[in-house]
Amino acid sequence: MSEPEDLTPDAELAEAEADPEATRIVDPAAVAADLADPEAVAEVVAPHRDIATGEGEKLLEVSGLSVEFGGLAALDDVTFDIKRGEILGLIGPNGAGKTTCFNAITGVYRPSAGTVRFDGAPLGRIKQHKITRLGIARTFQNVRLWGEMTALENVCVGTDARHKTSVFGGIFRTPRHYREEHDAVDRGMALLEFVGIAPRAAEKASNLPYGDQRRLEIARALATEPKLLCLDEPAAGFNPSEKTALMGLIQKIREDGYTVLLIEHDMRLVMGVTDRIVVLEFGRKIAEGTPSEIRDNPAVIAAYLGVPDDDTA
Numbered sequence: 001m002s003e004p005e006d007l008t009p010d011a012e013l014a015e016a017e018a019d020p021e022a023t024r025i026v027d028p029a030a031v032a033a034d035l036a037d038p039e040a041v042a043e044v045v046a047p048h049r050d051i052a053t054g055e056g057e058k059l060l061e062v063s064g065l066s067v068e069f070g071g072l073a074a075l076d077d078v079t080f081d082i083k084r085g086e087i088l089g090l091i092g093p094n095g096a097g098k099t100t101c102f103n104a105i106t107g108v109y110r111p112s113a114g115t116v117r118f119d120g121a122p123l124g125r126i127k128q129h130k131i132t133r134l135g136i137a138r139t140f141q142n143v144r145l146w147g148e149m150t151a152l153e154n155v156c157v158g159t160d161a162r163h164k165t166s167v168f169g170g171i172f173r174t175p176r177h178y179r180e181e182h183d184a185v186d187r188g189m190a191l192l193e194f195v196g197i198a199p200r201a202a203e204k205a206s207n208l209p210y211g212d213q214r215r216l217e218i219a220r221a222l223a224t225e226p227k228l229l230c231l232d233e234p235a236a237g238f239n240p241s242e243k244t245a246l247m248g249l250i251q252k253i254r255e256d257g258y259t260v261l262l263i264e265h266d267m268r269l270v271m272g273v274t275d276r277i278v279v280l281e282f283g284r285k286i287a288e289g290t291p292s293e294i295r296d297n298p299a300v301i302a303a304y305l306g307v308p309d310d311d312t313a
């Protein structure tokens with residue numbers, strides 16, 4: 001079967017990939033002229049997502065969630081919800097149960113009690129990869145990328161989660177397979193531009209500066225077209241100006257129609273970017289409210305007392 005002409009990967013990108021002497025820096029405007037237009041990029045980044053939940057209604061409902069490790073209750077009867085279109089912060093001192101809560105929602109851990117409903121249906125005992133397909137994507141506390149793959153390839157792997165081509169289609173290179181491959185490259189480039197690292201598309205992920213690796217992780221998570229994006233300490237290791245830039249990116253992600261669950265240690269960032277905050281301590285929810293309500297909440301102040309600002313979350 002011959003390759004349909006309009007479905008071949010962009011020539012510039014293929015050339016850059018083939019030339020070992022190349023600087024490995026891709027000019028995004030040469031790969032796709034549309035990347036120069038932020039609105040066009042935002043549209044490609046957030047295509048129509050099939051979300052049953054209405055704007056402002058509960059997208060995720062966590063109810064009575066408990067997780068135990070041996071005798072230790074890492075999460076104890078925790079209840080909260082995330083409304084579609086909001087940025088919800090999940091904070092608490094070290095060991096409070098934030099990551100455990102993420103892991104229980106995303107199918108890494110099995111809760112010992114409680115339920116999680118997502119987009120109107122119970123998640124139950126669903127496997128991790130199925131949760132991605134249902135529309136929950138996450139980044140990790142420690143960056144997890146395919147270091148030997150380029151930035152663009154890392155993102156295209158994310159778009160793969162949405163592809164419909166069967167194994168047969170992949171082996172025999174059906175027109176649909178080519179179309180999806182081409183779409184993945186276009187969308188991958190738009191995602192890299194959206195998070196601010198398109199010029200580094202052809203660089204190996206392991207060669208990217210740390211801050212760009214964190215942005216790449218976010219792009220890869222967005223590539224799966226999630227209904228809910230879970231960010232686990234995305235500003236870890238960032239300097240103040242990188243943190244400010246990250247706040248801008250998180251706001252941009254929300255403006256593009258995504259719902260965000262954010263675990264973050266930096267209080268300035270959490271207070272500045274979230275709509276509501278849930279506070280955990282020793283596995284239990286001790287407070288919930290707007291950033292200003294949380295800032296003045298005596299239980300929260302007590303939980304953090306004596307802990308310098310940058311070490312809290």
Ligand SMILES: Nc1ncnc2c1ncn2[C@@H]1O[C@H](COP(=O)(O)OP(=O)(O)OP(=O)(O)O)[C@@H](O)[C@H]1O
Nearest residue numbers: 069073074092093094095096097098099100101313
């Ligand atoms: N896989 C595990 N096995 C045993 N105990 C665990 C496991 N994961 C977490 N814990 C324990 O559960 C509790 C909650 O940990 P968790 O990592 O969820 O906290 P956290 O709020 O995310 O902390 P941090 O801010 O330090 O990342 C801690 O006491 C931790 O030691």
